[in-house]
Amino acid sequence: MMTRQWMKTSLAKLSSVKFSSVKLGLALNFMKLRIEQSGLTKSSTALTLLSLLIPGLAYADGGQASSSAHVMFIVFVLATLSITRWAAKRTHTSKDFYTAGGGISGLQNGLALAGDFMSAASFLGITALVYSRGYDGLIYAIGFLVGWPVMMFLMSERLRNLGRFTFADVTAYRFKQTPIRVFSAIAGISVVMLYLIAQMVGAGALIQTLFGLHFEWAVSIVGVLIIAYVTFGGMLATTWVQIIKAVLLLCGASFMALGVLYLSDFSFDKLFSTAIQQHPKGAAVMYTGGMLSDPVSAISLGIALMFGTAGLPHILMRFFTVPDAREARKSVFYATGFIGYFYILTFIIGMGAVAFILGDPAYFGADGRMIGGDNMPAVHLAHALGGDLFLGFISAVAFATILAVVAGLTLAGAAAISHDLYANVINTQASDQQEMLVSRCATLTLGLLAVLLGIAFQSQNIAFMVGLAFTIAASATFPVLIMSMFWRNMTTRGAVAGGSLGLVVAVVMVILGPAVWVQVLGMETPLVPYSNPALFSVSLAFAGIWLFSVTDRSAQAKLERSRFEAQFVRSQTGIGAEAASH
C-alpha cells in the first residue's frame, strides 16, 4: 500500500517531529488550563498553530484525499476552536460544563443527538455493510433507529424532570447514593471506554488512509483536539461541534445519495438492477441473506440495539442540556427524523457503491481488495461522484465526525468520574469549583487514555467493541434506569444486584461467544453459540432487579419505596426540576 511506503520512508523524520509537537500541544494545554483558571481565556492560538502543521506533515502521496481535504479539515478545526473559545467564556459553573447551562433548544439538541449517534463508524460501517451484504445492512440500520421512539415515549421527559447532569442522577434519585452511583459510574464508564477505543482505532485507520498521516499522529491529533473542546468549552462547545458535524454529514450524505439517484435516472429499479448485475450475490443483494439466521441471535441483536440506545451515557446526558421536558421530547423527534433520514441515505449510498464502484479497477488494489480496506466504499463513491474536491469534503467530514463523537463520549465519561464518583461519593462537600477542576482533570486523563488505548488496540480485532458497548448499555444501564422511574418497589439492593448481574452476564457471554472467543482469542468453537447475548443478559438484569428488590425488607428499602411518590410526581410535572441558568 502506498501509505505504508510513504510511512516507512518518512517514519524517522516524522517521529521526531511527532513527539515534540504532541508534547508541545499538551504542554500548551496545561498552560491554557492555568491561564483560564486565572480568568484570562487566552485561546486556541497554540492549537491553531499545531493544526496548521498538519498539512505540511500529512501532505504525502500516501493519503487518498487531495489537498482540498486538508484545507477543509483545517477550516473545520479553526471554526470549532473559535467556538470553543467562545464557549469557554460562557462556561463558569459545573452546570455550564455538563449541560451548557440547560439552554440548548430542542432543534439544536436534536441535531446534536443525531451528531452523537451518527459516528464515522456508522456512516462508513453501514454503507460498507450494505455494500457487502445488501439488504441485511438496512436491517442493521433499522435496529439503531427504533430505540429512539421508545426512549422518547418512556424516558425523555422523565429524564429531564428528574436529572441534573448525568443519568445516575435519575437512578440515584431515591436510593442510597454510594452503591448506586458507583454502579452507574462503572457501567457508564465501561460503555464509554469500549465505544471510545472503537472510535479511536477506527479514527486512526481512517485518517491514516485518507490523509496519509501516521496512525499515532492521527490518534494524537484527535486526542489533543477533543481535550481542548471538552476541557475549555465543556458541553456548549461539544454541542456546537456536534451540530456542525451533523449538518455537514447530512449534507454530504444527501449529495451522495442524490448523485447515486441521478446516475440511476432517479429510478430505484434501475439502481437495484445495476447493483444486482455487479454484486457477486446477484439478486440476493435485495433480500435477507442469512446474517440473522439464528433466531436467538437475531432477537438478541434487536434487543441490544433497541434498548442499548436508551442506555448510552453520552446520549442520556444530552437530555439535561434542554430547558424543560417539552424541549426534551422535541429533541428526540428531530433526532429520530435526522437519523432515520441518514440511514435511508446510507442504504442508497451503499447500493450506489455496489452499482458504480464495484468492478472499477481505480478503487481496487492488485490483490482484488478494496484500497484502504473494507470500510471504504462510501469514500471511494464520493470520489467517483464528485472527484477530488468532493472526496476531500467527505474525508474532512469523516474526521470532523470522529472528533465530535469522541468529544461527546469523553465528556460523558468525565461527568461520570467528577459528578457521580467525586462529588457524590468521594467528597460530598465538594464545591462547584472543585468539581469543575476534577471534571477537567478527568477529561484530560480520559483523552490521554483514549489516545494510548487507541494505539494499543491499533492492530487488534475490535469489531466486537461497539456491539459489547450497546449490550452493556442495554443490560446494565437501561434496566436500572427504566425500573427506577416506573417501579415503586425497587430498592438499592435490587438495582445494584440486578444491574451488576446484567453487566457481568453481558461481558462474560460476549467473551465466551464467537466475537471474542473465536475471532480474538483464536479458539475453535465458541463456548456460547450466540453472537449477541442481550436476550439473556437483559432478561437476567430485570429478573435480578425484581428478585433482589422484593426480598429486600430492610428499613432502608421501606424508605426508598416511600420516596417513589415524590419522584413520580416530579417526573410527571417537572415541579422541583432544574431550570436553565441561561
Place this chain on the structure above:
Amino acid sequence: MQQPMLDTIQQLPEYQQLVKNRSRLAWTLSAIMCSAYFGFILLVAFQPAFFEQIVWGDTITIGFPLGIGLILLAFILTGIYVYAANRQFDALTQRIREQVQA
C-alpha cells in the same frame, strides 16, 4: 417536595388526567413500535424466504418498503407523541403548576 404539596398535586383532577393520558399514549406507541420492529426481526429470523417476493418493478423486493416503512413509522410515532404532548400535556402541567404555586 413536601408531603402536603405532594398530596395536593396527587388529588388534582388535572394531575390524574395527565398521568392517565400520558401513560396510555406512551405505552400504546411503545407497544406499536416494539411489535412492528420485533415482528420484522422474527420475520427475518424465521421466514427469510418471505423477503424474496418482488413487489414493484423487476427488482424491488418486499423488504424495501418494509424497511423504509419501519423508519417512517418511527418518525411518525414520535411526531404523534410530540403533537399530543404539546397540545395536551403541557397545558395540563401548566394548570397543575398554577394551582400549586398560587
